[in-house]
Amino acid sequence: MHVPDGFINTPLSAVAGVAAVGAVAVSLRGARRELDERTAPLAGLVAAFIFAVQMLNFPVAAGTSGHLLGGALAAILVGPFTGVLCISVVLLMQGILFADGGLTALGVNITVMGVVTVVVAYGLFRGLVKVLPRRRSSVTASAFVAALVSVPAAAAAFTLIYAVGGTTDVPIGKVLTAMVGVHVLIGIGEAAITALTVGAVIAVRPDLVHGARGLSAPLKLLVGGELVDAAPASREPAPVAARSTRKVWGAGLAAALVLAGIVSFYASASPDGLEKVAADQGIDKKVEEHAAADSPLADYSISGISDGRISGGLAGVVGVGATVVVGSGVFLTVRRRRGQQQPAVVATSARTGEKETA
Structure with missing residues (x-):
């Protein structure tokens, strides 16, 4: 659903x-509360993984394909504010390096593919998690529904934007029907x-899934015929090895490289939902x-390399590498700024009675 230049007028x-820009600024502030020393590096990986999966267009109807938008996945894995930043980084890399999504339309793409998908998906996800049983399967099911709804919501948002500032005069009702219909598929x-992705991460490291935090319900004991909360068991700090995210990070990066470098060659070559609707309805007349x-990386290929498999695969690897470097840099910087801005803790010394700053 990458909107090219010329679909929406300049104003x-x-x-x-x-x-x-406003959404990104708000998300930068919100991400400081979501990111910690473990999740900041993983947020860059999430952006790179979404970049890789977006290269895998899958057929949805005769002559039409679709690809992951990623807003729901990012929001559930690393939080809604960080999720908006993840999609923004992906769109920026795609627009600058691969000529995918217009540069003048970057704001439209971030708004539709980043903000709308994250807000709709995460809001629905949190609502479902609250009413469903507190189980890991509930998180996976909620993620499925939230992601499903977020895509046609983004399609409707694009149609609204086009109704206000489209560069061609086309029946908006037909555009809305076509956009929402194909994007439901x-x-x-x-x-x-x-x-599948959320379920896989929960199975390995549920503590790293933002949407699964606080999933475990307190232990109940039957006392005198009534259920009461059990006293929390004392826990020793987990060893450093148990808290390490290196294995998850390495496995995720390897998966992204394989998807972008090898599997992407077998992606559907049919136009995606927006391209198909634009051609059918005449939206693309002024593209x-x-x-x-x-x-040199335009259209996800490396100029000068005639072999399509090698050219596309190398371009995908470059894209994953660039996205993980830029994304990780952004999120680690946000994390460091959070640490710098944390207020000092003032305590009273039990020995001297004087105030001490920690």
């Missing part, structure tokens, strides 16, 4: 750009990918050439 593109694929069309 509305500028407004969307300002809105996207794409949403099924998005839901499956999201649920403009991408400013980075001459990039």
Whole structure:
């Protein structure tokens, strides 16, 4: 659903750009509360993984394909504020390096693919988790539903933006029907990918899934015919090895590299949902050439390499590497700023009675 240049007029593109900047600024502040020493490096990995999976277009209807948007997956794994930043990093890398998604339309893409998907998905996810039994399977099921709904919601948001600032005069009712219809089908694929990924991480390290925090219900004891909360058991601090995320990080990066470098060759070559609807409804009449069309990585291939498999695979590997480096840099910086801004703890010394700063 990458919107190219020329679909939306300049004034509305500028407004969307300002809105996207505001959303990113708010997310930077919110991410400080979500990220810690373990999850900050993983957030960069989540961005790289989403980049890789977005290269895997899957067929959804005759002559149409779809790909992961990733807002629901990012929000559930690392938190909604960090999720918006993850999608923003992915879109920035795609636009600058691979000429995918217009540069003047970057604000539109961040708003539709990042903000809308995250807000809709995470809001629905939290609501479902609260009413369903407190089990890991409930988190996976909630992730499936949230991801499914987030995709047509993004399609509807794009249609609304196009109704206000579209560059061609087309029947908006037909555009809305076509966009939502095909993206419901794409949403099924998005839901499956999201649920499988969230379920896999929960099975290995549930403590790293933001949406699964606080999942365990307090232990109940039957006392005098009534259920009461058991006293929490004292726990020794977990050893450093148990808290390490290196294995998860390494496995996730390896998976992203394999998906982008090898599996992407077998992705569907059919146009995605937005491209198909745009061609059918005449939205693309004023589409403009991408400013980075001459990039050596444009269209997810490396110029000068004639073998499509090698060219596309290497481009995917470069994209994963660039995304994980940029994403990790952003999130580690946010994490360090959180540490710098934490207030000092003032305590009274039991021995001297004087105030001490920790």
